[in-house]
Amino acid sequence: MIQALRGMKDILSPENERFVHIVKTASQIARRYGYDYIETPLLEETTLFKRSVGESSDIVGKEMYQFVDKGGHDVCLRPEGTAGIVRAFIQHKLDRKGGVHRFYYHGPMFRYERPQKGRLREFHQFGCESFGEASVYEDFTIILMIKDIFDALGIGYTIAINSLGCPECMPGYRETLVAHLHDIRDGLCDDCRRRIETNPIRVLDCKNESCRKLLQASPVIAENLCEACDSDFLRLQQLLDTHGVAYRLDPKLVRGLDYYTRTAFEFVSDEIGAQSAIAGGGRYNRLVEFLGGKPTPAVGFALGIERIVDLVQLPQKGREGLYLGVMEPQALETILQIAHRKRRCERVHVEYAKRSLKAHLKAADRLGAKLCAVIGEEELNDGLIWIKDLETKEERRIGVEEFG
Ligand code: HAM
Numbered sequence: 001m002i003q004a005l006r007g008m009k010d011i012l013s014p015e016n017e018r019f020v021h022i023v024k025t026a027s028q029i030a031r032r033y034g035y036d037y038i039e040t041p042l043l044e045e046t047t048l049f050k051r052s053v054g055e056s057s058d059i060v061g062k063e064m065y066q067f068v069d070k071g072g073h074d075v076c077l078r079p080e081g082t083a084g085i086v087r088a089f090i091q092h093k094l095d096r097k098g099g100v101h102r103f104y105y106h107g108p109m110f111r112y113e114r115p116q117k118g119r120l121r122e123f124h125q126f127g128c129e130s131f132g133e134a135s136v137y138e139d140f141t142i143i144l145m146i147k148d149i150f151d152a153l154g155i156g157y158t159i160a161i162n163s164l165g166c167p168e169c170m171p172g173y174r175e176t177l178v179a180h181l182h183d184i185r186d187g188l189c190d191d192c193r194r195r196i197e198t199n200p201i202r203v204l205d206c207k208n209e210s211c212r213k214l215l216q217a218s219p220v221i222a223e224n225l226c227e228a229c230d231s232d233f234l235r236l237q238q239l240l241d242t243h244g245v246a247y248r249l250d251p252k253l254v255r256g257l258d259y260y261t262r263t264a265f266e267f268v269s270d271e272i273g274a275q276s277a278i279a280g281g282g283r284y285n286r287l288v289e290f291l292g293g294k295p296t297p298a299v300g301f302a303l304g305i306e307r308i309v310d311l312v313q314l315p316q317k318g319r320e321g322l323y324l325g326v327m328e329p330q331a332l333e334t335i336l337q338i339a340h341r342k343r344r345c346e347r348v349h350v351e352y353a354k355r356s357l358k359a360h361l362k363a364a365d366r367l368g369a370k371l372c373a374v375i376g377e378e379e380l381n382d383g384l385i386w387i388k389d390l391e392t393k394e395e396r397r398i399g400v401e402e403f404g
Contacts (some may be wrong), residue, residue, distance in 0.1 A: 048291070158248060158249035176219045180217075209261075221251060323349045
């Protein structure tokens, strides 16, 4: 039997309803915050991800679904959404237009990671990207929007924030950090030692217990920020405080993608095991320019749909729609006409085969229909249809015309 690839999942009942509910709720909220839908291709040039997510990141270094297509192009299934949207933003010259442009998106992302609970090779994100607004109020607003999304979905979380500085303060901090890392080098794991040269900031993010202990005394970014970054970061904290948004300062929050500047944040759930990040994002003021566009400040986030799908509480839904069946094959044409009319405004299931009334009622019940309507011999002769409301248990027989 051919099976889905490892780390890739089919989304069926009962998850499907919750999946759709997440996308619908998040999209509605994003629209209220002024975001418009954007769709970009799943396949992009590999260079796009190398240059944006970063050559030294795990995503680009180890996890890309990369291949050469029939035309000899080096392409890659997108491991995340931001890079493609920045590419589209520049390609469609929105950077030259000026003003603020806000987009939301959802769809599959691909990372060749070691699959485990909450970590898939194909997973789905819902995300937002805001271009053209340099104010830290936008960082605050985006955090508030994610909070609104999780609150609307009934999901618990904690928020961690950090600032990753800017080209003013980052190089100085990097030097201080590298010097410190060289001092503790011998006690660090192989990955960390390699990263001292390639991406020292990511060392702070190591999950290895003995590295974590050693890294406790490392210089932290937040204490090495330039004045502008520092005041922005403080302002963000004030805004969150004023609006009653609880958060935790996490000086080791560095994110796994290289494009961030200043604000970085993560939403974490303690109900889903080791892969506990349910959303992450931050500011990336340099990426548009880095990919060839006009310098444009930007901030965004993405949430992992599979990570929250089991936590979502669906709003209580009663029975829905209409089940139509026949006890006489000659009645099928009438039933099909009713179905077509009714489908303009409600969900309709049609059973084409002749069945007993009991069998129809059972099927209607199983499908969660509110009304079960059946035409038997008697009804056929009299131009009637028999209807049972499966909620109120009320039964009646009315004219087909009257039923609609
Ligand atoms: P990210 O932190 O790599 O950020 O991913 C965002 C979310 O996607 C994670 O918090 C997690 O919930 C989910 N996720 C990531 N990898 C997996 C996986 N293998 N299996 C299941 N879920 C996963 C980004 O992708 C950035 N593009 C976010 C962003 C947008 N930053 C600025 N704008």
